[in-house]
Amino acid sequence: MLSIDWRSPAAYRHTKHIPAAGFAWEYLRRNDEYRRDCQTIVSTGGAAARAFEAFAHRWGLRFPVRPRRAA
Numbered sequence: 695m696l697s698i699d700w701r702s703p704a705a706y707r708h709t710k711h712i713p714a715a716g717f718a719w720e721y722l723r724r725n726d727e728y729r730r731d732c733q734t735i736v737s738t739g740g741a742a743a744r745a746f747e748a749f750a751h752r753w754g755l756r757f758p759v760r761p762r763r764a765a
Contacts, residue, residue, distance in 0.1 A: 728753055 698705040709717060722728050735749050
């Protein structure tokens with residue numbers, strides 16, 4: 695549970711300096727449904743590609759693809 699007073703503007707002053715992606719992450723990681731979905735993916739180990747794609751699509755996530763070999 696968060697220990698900040700959500701009604702206090704001073705508690706959120708730092709958010710003026712968070713980039714959009716960071717702000718989105720802070721919001722998303724507090725979402726109970728996201729956390730359940732994430733735990734399901736993690737608990738399956740090497741989740742099937744289709745399940746992983748569905749998870750990423752549902753939450754609007756993009757994962758950069760790394761090349762398998764150095765160019």
